[in-house]
Amino acid sequence: MTGSDEQMVLPFEEEPDYAVKAFIVASSNRHAFNWIERWPDWPFTALILVGPAGCGKTHLATHWQKRSKAASIDLGTAGIEQAAALTADGQAILVEDCDRVLGETQAERALLQLYNLAKAAGSRLLLTARRVPSLWSLQLPDLQSRLNSAMVVVIDPADDELLRSVAAKLFGDKRVQVGEEVVSYLLSRGERSVAGVAHAVETLNEISMKRQRPITVPMAREVLLQPEDES
Numbered sequence: 195m196t197g198s199d200e201q202m203v204l205p206f207e208e209e210p211d212y213a214v215k216a217f218i219v220a221s222s223n224r225h226a227f228n229w230i231e232r233w234p235d236w237p238f239t240a241l242i243l244v245g246p247a248g249c250g251k252t253h254l255a256t257h258w259q260k261r262s263k264a265a266s267i268d269l270g271t272a273g274i275e276q277a278a279a280l281t282a283d284g285q286a287i288l289v290e291d292c293d294r295v296l297g298e299t300q301a302e303r304a305l306l307q308l309y310n311l312a313k314a315a316g317s318r319l320l321l322t323a324r325r326v327p328s329l330w331s332l333q334l335p336d337l338q339s340r341l342n343s344a345m346v347v348v349i350d351p352a353d354d355e356l357l358r359s360v361a362a363k364l365f366g367d368k369r370v371q372v373g374e375e376v377v378s379y380l381l382s383r384g385e386r387s388v389a390g391v392a393h394a395v396e397t398l399n400e401i402s403m404k405r406q407r408p409i410t411v412p413m414a415r416e417v418l419l420q421p422e423d424e425s
Contacts (some may be wrong), residue, residue, distance in 0.1 A: 195254040195384040217253050218363060226250075226347045230258050232407050234286075238345045239312055242292075244326050245349030248389030251322045254290055257319055262286040268307065279306065279310040286318045293323040303361035306337040352388050357381050360388050364395040365409075370402070372409045378412050394418065 219227050226243055229236075259266065264286035267276065280287055281311050287308065295301040312319050317321070323330075326348065327341045361377045376398075384394050398416050402409045 200391070203265050209239050214347075217250065218281065218356060218359045220350050220353060221357065222350040222356050223250055225253075226254060226349050228245075229345070229347050230254050233258060233262055234318070234343070234389060236318055240309060240321055240341070240352055242321045242323060242344050242346045243339070243349070244323050244346060246351075246387065246389065247323060248387060249349045250388065251349065252290070255290060255320060255322050259286075259288050262318070263286045264320065266290070267304075269295045269296075272304040272308070277308040277311050279337065281308070281315045281317045284315045284317045286320070287312065288322075290318050290322045292321045293325050293330050296332060299333055302334045302337050303334060306334055306340065309337070309340045336416040352386070354381060357386065357388065357391050361391050362396060364392060365399075368395070370399060372410065373411075375411055376409055376414050379411050379420075383415070384418050 196389070217227065223245075226245075227239060230243075243251050243254060258264065265280045266288045267280065269289060269292065289308070297306065309319065311317075321344070326346060327338075327344070330341075332338045332341075335421065358377060358381060361380060365377075365413050380391060380394050384390055384420060394414070394417060398409050398414060401417065405412070
């Protein structure tokens with residue numbers, strides 16, 4: 195990356211790249227990545243992928259869904275008929291953001307039914323969540339019992355290796371070149387999470403386009419010091 199003042203910033207519109215080759219494997223997420231790659235050799239009915247926003251859960255889940263040809267279910271609207279139809283032939287199923295709806299009896303019953311049907315049919319489930327199952331405050335003891343037998347994989351907090359790679363990739367996705375000193379400044383002064391780096395990159399890109407100026411350390415300092423609602 196270079197910090198040339200001749201840099202031209204263009205408003206490219208990019209879609210999230212969920213291809214496996216775009217996933218950045220680091221020590222914090224390697225265990226989760228390896229389990230996704232082991233599909234279909236899973237010695238359990240359900241794998242629960244846990245991690246904070248922006249850690250790569252959706253990326254891994256999307257890769258797994260394409261690889262396994264899995265269906266997806268919304269626990270807020272799913273019923274026994276849908277669960278039975280999808281698991282009848284052993285189809286794999288993806289359920290995202292479980293902990294956002296569990297705690298509600300209807301959603302818990304839907305997941306319990308889904309788990310039982312999947313186990314009977316030899317199907318497999320991939321669940322994603324921000325918190326580990328022990329913190330879900332479940333109402334149904336039977337569901338808690340089922341989830342106790344699931345494989346729980348936690349994506350650890352991002353380290354420097356991952357955050358630096360993420361910053362470089364996100365700037366690259368936007369066709370923006372920045373100096374190494376900008377990335378170093380973001381890592382040393384900004385929020386140390388994938389979501390935090392992504393937010394900083396997005397905000398810097400917006401300001402850079404608006405001002406038609408290259409991204410520099412002073413601009414990064416300005417972004418990190420301003421209140422979030424003024425970005």
